[in-house]
Amino acid sequence: MLNARVAGVPGRPQVLKTGEGPADEGGVGIVAGVSVVVTGGAGYIGAHIVRLLLERGDDVVVLDDLATGRAERTGHARLIRADLADPAVAPTLARAMEGADAVIHLAARKQVGESVQRPLWYFQQNLGGLANLLRAVQLASVPRLVFSSSAAVYGAPNPPADAGTHSPAKLTAPPANPPPAPALPTAPPGAAAPGTPAPGTPTADAGTHSTPFTPQPIPETTPLAPINPYGQTKAAGEWLAHDVAASSDLRLACLRYFNVAGAGWADLGDPAALNLIPMVFERLTAGQPPVVFGDDYPTPDGSCIRDYVHVMDLAHAHLVALDYLDRPTRPATVFNVGTGTGASVKQVIAEAARVTGISIPPTIAPRRPGDPPALVADPSTMTQTMGWRAHRTLPDIVTSAWEAWKTR
Numbered sequence: 001m002l003n004a005r006v007a008g009v010p011g012r013p014q015v016l017k018t019g020e021g022p023a024d025e026g027g028v029g030i031v032a033g034v035s036v037v038v039t040g041g042a043g044y045i046g047a048h049i050v051r052l053l054l055e056r057g058d059d060v061v062v063l064d065d066l067a068t069g070r071a072e073r074t075g076h077a078r079l080i081r082a083d084l085a086d087p088a089v090a091p092t093l094a095r096a097m098e099g100a101d102a103v104i105h106l107a108a109r110k111q112v113g114e115s116v117q118r119p120l121w122y123f124q125q126n127l128g129g130l131a132n133l134l135r136a137v138q139l140a141s142v143p144r145l146v147f148s149s150s151a152a153v154y155g156a157p158n159p160p161a162d163a164g165t166h167s168p169a170k171l172t173a174p175p176a177n178p179p180p181a182p183a184l185p186t187a188p189p190g191a192a193a194p195g196t197p198a199p200g201t202p203t204a205d206a207g208t209h210s211t212p213f214t215p216q217p218i219p220e221t222t223p224l225a226p227i228n229p230y231g232q233t234k235a236a237g238e239w240l241a242h243d244v245a246a247s248s249d250l251r252l253a254c255l256r257y258f259n260v261a262g263a264g265w266a267d268l269g270d271p272a273a274l275n276l277i278p279m280v281f282e283r284l285t286a287g288q289p290p291v292v293f294g295d296d297y298p299t300p301d302g303s304c305i306r307d308y309v310h311v312m313d314l315a316h317a318h319l320v321a322l323d324y325l326d327r328p329t330r331p332a333t334v335f336n337v338g339t340g341t342g343a344s345v346k347q348v349i350a351e352a353a354r355v356t357g358i359s360i361p362p363t364i365a366p367r368r369p370g371d372p373p374a375l376v377a378d379p380s381t382m383t384q385t386m387g388w389r390a391h392r393t394l395p396d397i398v399t400s401a402w403e404a405w406k407t408r
């Protein structure tokens with residue numbers, strides 16, 4: 001690992017636009033001897049990874065267009081402001097990556113609803129951005145890449161018969177003419193054995209609310225069937241990255257995050273109220289009832305179940321993945337990052353009421369189209385191959401998110 005220091009003033013990140021910088025340094029050529037490049041490092045998750053890398057002494061360069069990220073979150077990492085989806089950006093990126101021995105690629109647009117409204121733009125941004133990045137990775141001969149994927153690649157696995165708002169065709173059919181699937185690990189220990197119910201499969205009559213099902217954790221071997229353009233860009237991104245890695249010396253790990261929440265530091269909380277926990281805080285602090293979208297799912301309390309993973313556990317997973325990519329043998333390329341345990345929307349709301357001390361009974365709204373009843377990770381591949389597991393609990397997540405929320 002390279003450890004040459006990059007000059008920087010703590011707390012005063014240097015913001016360069018693409019093509020800026022001293023002429024004799026090729027625009028961004030002042031970046032030298034870096035070891036880890038983090039795209040999207042000014043964002044919610046990326047900023048946690050950047051801070052952990054800086055704390056352990058790595059040299060870090062952040063590539064971010066600051067569309068949703070914030071410069072002040074990147075500490076004394078060198079910040080290069082660039083749109084990865086700009087077709088002309090690859091040479092600039094390659095110069096920024098010179099000497100780097102790893103890239104962690106988080107930069108992406110991530111709003112599902114927006115992706116349905118603007119699918120072409122999402123593919124241009126997320127897949128086009130990844131293609132530019134991979135071109136730069138090749139130009140700069142960067143040996144290791146960690147790609148931010150998502151549980152959205154699974155879509156809504158095996159929804160129960162009464163999941164009325166779902167479109168069966170979309171749920172069960174893979175994308176037309178799918179590229180070959182990435183090399184998936186053999187079913188990890190703990191994954192469903194042949195003959196056992198498929199992930200997410202409810203028990204026989206789970207369609208009735210009176211007989212709730214226990215969600216089956218989803219292993220990485222589950223067929224990919226994303227149900228919106230956002231998830232499709234992640235699935236296609238995995239395929240693209242895998243094909244490039246298979247045809248070169250690039251060592252690749254795709255991490256499929258489940259529901260990321262919490263804060264490792266109070267100044268790095270999730271700034272957007274797009275996910276459940278910030279949305280609940282927003283409502284509670286405004287004196288309004290939190291909203292449960294659908295309470296007639298075949299789950300124990302009728303609300304959707306998700307696997308909430310603390311952003312610090314997730315950030316550590318990236319550091320562990322970098323070390324894994326240094327190993328001579330690597331049995332897997334894709335990894336679920338979750339806890340293996342689900343929490344329902346109502347449980348999360350109850351926890352938020354406990355932590356905030358603001359208790360307002362939730363209102364029940366109709367189901368949102370495309371919301372599967374339960375998505376819980378089988379994280380055993382991460383545990384078996386890298387020794388990683390999530391340590392933080394739902395109370396840890398909600399408490400840390402609240403501490404961060406209060407500093408907004």
Ligand SMILES: NC(=O)c1ccc[n+]([C@@H]2O[C@H](COP(=O)([O-])OP(=O)(O)OC[C@H]3O[C@@H](n4cnc5c(N)ncnc54)[C@H](O)[C@@H]3O)[C@@H](O)[C@H]2O)c1
Pocket residue numbers: 039040041042043044045046063064065066067068069070082083084085105106107108109110125129148149150151256257258259260261275
């Ligand atoms: N938050 C979650 O629960 C979750 C779950 C699964 C996967 N992910 C993935 O994790 C990654 C990070 O998510 P986040 O929650 O930190 O989101 P975020 O919006 O806070 O961070 C994304 C960062 O990428 C930057 N960015 C986006 N598009 C860019 C582009 N074209 N060029 C340069 N910079 C660009 C943004 O400015 C921002 O700083 C994304 O790839 C997202 O899809 C997030």
